Amino acid sequence: MNISAWHPLRQLPWQVVVPFCLIVVCSLGAITYSMWASHQKAIRLSTLAQAMLQVDKHDSRIDFVQARLQDMIQTDLKSHRITQIILFSAICVQLAILFFTFRRFVRDGTWAWFSLNARLSERPSPDKPFIIEGFVSEITQRKQAQESVEHLNQVLWAIRNINQLIMNEKDRSRLIQKGCQILVQSRGFEAAMIILTDKSRKPVSYAQDGLSDAFADFGQLLDQGHLPQCCEQTLGRSGVQLIRKPSPTCRKCPLTHCCVHNDTLCMALYYMDSVYGFLTVAVPLGQGDNQEEQSLLHELASDIAFALRGLEREEQTNKAEEEKQMAEKQLAQAQKMEAIGRLAGGVAHDFNNMLGVIMGCADMALARRKDSESLGHSLGQIKQAAERSAELTRQLLAFSRKQLTQPKVLNLNEEIENQRLMLSRLIGENIEFKFLPAHELWPLKVDPSQIDQVLANLIINARDAISDVGSITLETMNVTLDETYATTHLYASPGQYVCLMISDTGTGMDRRTQEQIFDPFFTTKQAEQGTGLGLSTVYGIVSQNKGIINVYSERGKGTTFKLYFPRTQDTVLEMGPVRELWPVQGQETVLLVEDEEMVLELTQTFLQEQGYTVLSARSPQQALDLSARHIGPIHILLTDVILPEMNGNELKTAIEAVRPEVKALFMSGYTESVIVQQGMVGTKFFFIQKPFSAAGLTDKIREVLAS
The missing domain is CATH 3.40.50.2300 (Response regulator)
Structure with missing residues (x-):
């Protein structure tokens, strides 16, 4: 281009002419490029392109020199475009040194990285022209190596943070959620997901970070117990599973589109021979097959699996400690009950003999007395006190499981039905009484008099817990207790039981009260309203018959007692006709x-x-x-x-x-x-x-x- 005919420009100083000319040249070049590039095909730059601008002060010519242009690149990097980029960049920085990199999509369907250098070779003077030089180089491999190093450093930083998390976090759910956040926020991975499974490989918990809204649908699949195909493929493998192009079996996975633009790496969380779940991460496309990448992911998965194993062992230890404390507590309670029972049994013989004498003498004195009203009243008080003392002794013996019994095969529904009228009288009219018998209830073998004691004590206890109006419900059912139940209850054994459930709508009990309700003489009732032996008697009777008793109660929400009596395989004996007793007087x-x-x-x-x-x-x-x-x-x-x-x-x-x-x-x-x-x-x-x-x-x- 010759601008010597532009005489007005020749009169201006070169400091003004040069920038003006450069801007004009860049504009004309851009117009020419836009018209010419529309029909050019994109080809790859193999090595280097160089552009040089020279301004001669004598004739003001501007020449463009292309050197070592061995190949052509994509249209936006052809010679004029390169020159425009160099010139525009140099002018923008006021003829200072400039360096930057950029990325372009090339013919083979990949992205290529380039670097651009522009600098002022010689600063202008009255005697010398100035030259601006620019270089465009392909740096794809160098850029990839640099990004790989940066990425691996980020992964190492993520592993460091994960290890710190492992040391401090003791909650399994928070561990995997924070772990995913660290992996993504450290910019080591595009996205991360951790799925925890049980021994049957069913998902039980999961966490993610960096995934799209599609994870909501994916979470529903996990909640239904379905593992993604990529996770199942890692089972039985010790290495990392690379997913670059999702297989046809992945079409139903809501996260399939997330795997198209990234490399997906999946690995099972192995520790020893146990699988605790799966770790899946997304890395930039092309980095998934990097051995260092996979090695670091393997280390990361091992650390997470080790942490999960540690949490599992800690949970098992805590559970064992809780079970031990519960067993010790139950053992202490049983020993306390046994001690009280031994005490009761130890004094029972002599105490009963003395009571027998008192009661007998009172009976004879009442029978022989004349018409002395005061004497009769005193004797009546003596007999009443003796009978009450005898009843207390019987209750203590029942509690201590040392009461002599004569078990019989019976149907609990029939026993309750026979006692229903008596129980209704105990309750009163202000309380609704309901009985819900089970159909085809199994038989049990127990002393009928003990069933009467249990029903009376539990009904009275429920009645006293209701201050105004309410309801009491008796219900029977067949129950099968499994090993899980037996391991959590000290004296329970797996098997079939007949369950008697008594529920009331009374005031309920707090936990401290529940821990003491079976203790002899413990009562929350007012003085002279109870001895505190009612529930102790029930406890002893149930234990004596190898049963189980549980209580469920909350303050203000009522109470439910569940009594489990072992099912018997014996058949219920048919009752014969009621015989008439001989007259009381005897001659034998x-x-x-x-x-x-x-x-x-x-x-x-x-x-x-x-x-x-x-x-x-x-x-x-x-x-x-x-x-x-x-x-x-x-x-x-x-x-x-x-x-x-x-x-x-x-x-x-x-x-x-x-x-x-x-x-x-x-x-x-x-x-x-x-x-x-x-x-x-x-x-x-x-x-x-x-x-x-x-x-x-x-x-x-x-x-x-x-x-």
Whole structure:
């Protein structure tokens, strides 16, 4: 281009002319380029392009020189465009040195990186022209290497932060969520996802960062228990799974489009032989097959798996510690119950004997008194106190599981139905009473009198918890308890049970109260409204029958007791016709054996006043002598279980050898464990617990004689 004809410009100083000319040249070049580039094909620059601008002060010519242009690049990098970029860049920085890089999409479908250098070779002076030189070089490999180093440094930084997170975070969900955030925010990865699985490879938890809104649909698949194909392919492999082009099986995955523009790396979180989940990350396209990249990801996955293993072991340790503390607590409770039971059993014999004397004397005094109203009132108070004391003793024995019982196969629905009227009277009219029996309820084997005790105590407890109006619900059901339940309950065993559930809408209980409700004499009721032995009795009866009792309650939300009795495979016995008892008065001969003199005399008086002939003995040997000397028949042997020389069962055997027709009725103030030690097991014997009343004794004798 020759601008010598432009005389107005020749009159201006060169400091003004040069920039003006450069701007004109750049503009003309841009116009020419835009018209010419529209029909040119894009080709690749192989090595180097150089452009030089020279301004001669004498004739003001501007020449463009292209040197070493060995190949052509994409249209926007052809010779004129390169020159324009160089000149414009130099002018913009006021003829200073300039360097920058840029990226262009080239013919083979990839991106190429280039660097541009522009500088002022010689600064202008009156004697010398000035030259601006520019160089454009392809730096794709260098740029990729640089980006790879930067990326790996970012990955190392992410691993460092992950390790710090592992040291401090003890929550599994927060660990994987913060881990994904670190991997993305450190710019080591485009996106990250961690999926945790159970032993059956089902997703149980997951976290992500850097993924699109499509992850919401992906999360629904995980919630349904479906693992993505890329995760399943990593199972059984120790290396990293590279996904560059999603397979046809990935079409249903909502995240498929995220894998098109990135390399996706997936690896199972292995520790030892256990799989805790999967780690999936997205890296820039082309970096996924970098061995250093995969090695660092392998290290990262190992660290996360190690952390998950540590959390699992810590959870197992904590769970074991909690179970240990619970077991120790339950053991301490059981030992406390056992200690109280031993105490009750230890004093039961002597206490019952004394109560028997008191009750018997009061009965006889009441029967013999004249018309003295004051004396009758006093005797009545004595008898009432003695009966109350005897009831407390029986409750303590029931609590300590040392009460002698005679279990029978029964249907719980029928027992409740038989007691329904009595239970309704206990509740009152202001409380609704509902009974929901299960269909085809399994049978259980338990003493019917114990079921009566359980129902009465639980109904009274529920009634007292309701201050105004409310409801009490009795419900029965068949229940099968598994190993999981048994491991979390100290005395529970897997198997089939008959469940009795009692629910009320009362005030409920806090946890501290629940921990004490089965303790003997513990009560939240006011004075003289309860002894604190009702629930203790229920606990003892359920435990004695190898059952389980649980309570569920919240303050202000009522209480539910669940009692589990083992199912029996025996069949329910059909009840025969009700027989009529003999008259209370008797004429039979009774051989009475009792080593306590006061009890012996009182019992003898009872029987004689009812018309019986009584042969009294204070020892087994004396009883054998009386049996041998007595000429007439002996209809019944009434003997204490614990005797000197031999026990009551051995005495019965010895007398039966001579008098096989004799029947026996055993009595004792001892607990069941002591009686069982004397060989008194099974149901083929009759027994009466001390203390007993005169009427109770004679009724029992009539029952034995009529059997």
